[in-house]
Amino acid sequence: MTDNTAIKMADEETIFGNILPAREGYPAPELGLTIAIILAGRRWRSLLDEKLRTLGHSASRMEAMSAIAYAPAHTTQIQIAKRVGIEGPTLTRTLDMLEADGLVERLPDPSDRRNKHMKLTPAGFEALGEMLAVTGALRAKLLENVPMTDVRANLGFLSMLLERIEGGLETPDD
Template identity: 60%
Template sequence: MADVKPLRGRNSFELYREGNTHPEIRLTIALVLAGRRWRTLLDEKFRPLNQSAARMEALAAIINSPPLSAQVDIAKRLRIEGPTLTRMLDALEADGLVQRLPDPADRRTKQLKVTPAGEAALKDMFDIADELRNRLFEDYTDEQIDLMNELCWGVVNKLADGLPPCV
């Protein structure tokens, strides 16, 4: 790769206007497009099961949280707003995939539990995602995957921690 100075302090609009780009811009675009395409692919493959990537994320977050976690904790884990999760839980509960149980310590709070039907649905979605993931990464070495993990999680964590303010 060519030795290119970081974009820092440069205006990406001017680069675009001139028909140019920059590695940091291309990387940002690639991350966005990869995430979108992955979700779209999962949604396509889950459609025959009447499921979606969003439903998989919600079920996985519940099942991978401490037992009987509260709705608010799951929303935080998914980095979504409470009302968004509430709508998703309404649908999952109507389909018999989750239960909302009253919290004995706080009647205003609902605890979440994945039902056996929810576990079965989640397993089916994981099976499909595993097959797609295996095909997606089959041409990469373990070292390349480790490096991608390190770099991508570094970006995710930096975004989650909040970027320094623009000056």
């Protein structure tokens, strides 16, 4: 960790160096944790986009294609959007580009003409394989020398946070 991103826990006077001074009512470790989660996600995505751009792709394309590839047969576009955690119109734009590139097919739902089922083409599976290889190599470098016990503990912790968030968090103002 560099000085400007390290959480100073000993004196709890600052969080992330001098970027964010601790304030009354904001416990430094908890605030530091939420900031670290947000920054790690953003920076990972930015790095991933940079690496995938060399293949002509992006993290959002990989996420959409992965969701389609690993979804049960006859999964609709709306279900894919929910899996990825984005709004339908955002996914529609991504799918339009993927379809134009010959990587995804939209198939009509025989029981409901309003719905479309998503399917990767052979070229889509090949492109996804390339993207996953780049992502896997990047992930291996990121987690190099991190003990598997730490990886599992953090995965459990982050999974618990996601469950709580997805379950809705009530605040006193709700």
